[in-house]
Amino acid sequence: MKFLILATVMSCASLISYGQVGINTQLPQALLDIEVSDPSAPDATDGILIPRVSAFPAVDPDASQDGMLVYLTTTTGNSTPGFYYWNGAITQWCKLMTENAMMMCSIAGIGLGASGTIFNFDNIRFSSIQGANFVGNELMLPPGVYEIESDLRLNPNVAIEWNMRLNGTIYPGSIPGSSVSAVALLNTSTNPQRAIVTITSTSGGIDFEVTNGLGASLISDCSYLKITKLQ
Structure with a gap:
């Protein structure tokens, strides 16, 4: 019995001192x-399951848990499903x-009509946003946080303003775009439309509305929409 106890203690001490654990291997690296x-x-x-949560803890982790990893399974506020780690330096969960x-x-x-005209950028040149597709005039985007920028290039002697809509309503967090052309120098002044959009439902549809102006003619292939999925 004494030998068994001694062997057990020595075995545990060996594991503690060695400090490496191998699963399906006797030579952990x-x-x-x-x-x-x-x-x-x-x-x-064949994989590792990280703890899955449907909401972040009500009490924030402390400094000893800096770097703790979880997988969020549902949309919570502005946080969409995915892997998150606790960043103690800024005291928040980071994706x-x-x-x-x-x-x-x-x-x-x-040609675009006067104020109230609804339009979209429907010629996709490149996309790596999975699940993005057009349904009628709306560009449907899956849940996430997006940075959106659009710009219109106009023919001379016109001025126009436009803004982005989300699900049929002008998005309040969007900065409207404006474009002014001149006879000699096309687009002497142009300000792109910009927005940070959070989509929390199954999907959200975006399009654009002329908010000021009597109509405009666009220069072919000089107007663009750029969308970046941030989360």
Whole structure:
């Protein structure tokens, strides 16, 4: 019995001093080393499940939990589903992002009507935003936080203002765009429309409305819409 107790103590001491744990391997190459049986043909269960939460803790973590990782399963406020870590330096949950998804659209050289005219940039040149698609005149975007910028290039002697709409209503957080042309120098003054938009429902549709002006003719392929998915 004394030998068994001594062997157990020595074994635990060895584990503590060595400090490396291997799963499916006897030669761990890090503090925690997990290997699958067949990397070229993994099973559906070959992975790590990070704790899943539908809301962030009501009480913020403390300094000892800096870097703690969770997976948010539902949209909570401005936070969309994804991996989040606790950033103790700024005391907030920060989303892990590998890269920003983007979309670029243009609009043909058409004529736009006076105030109240609804239009969109329907010629998609590039898109890596999964789930983005047109339904009628609206560009539908999946839940997330987006940075949106649009610009109109006009033919001479006209001035126009426009703004972005979300689900049929001008978005209050959007900065309207304005464009003024001249006879000699096209677009001597232009201010793009800009907005940061949070979509929390299943999807949200965006389009644009002429808010001031008597109408304008666009220069072909010189007007654009740029969307960047931030979260």
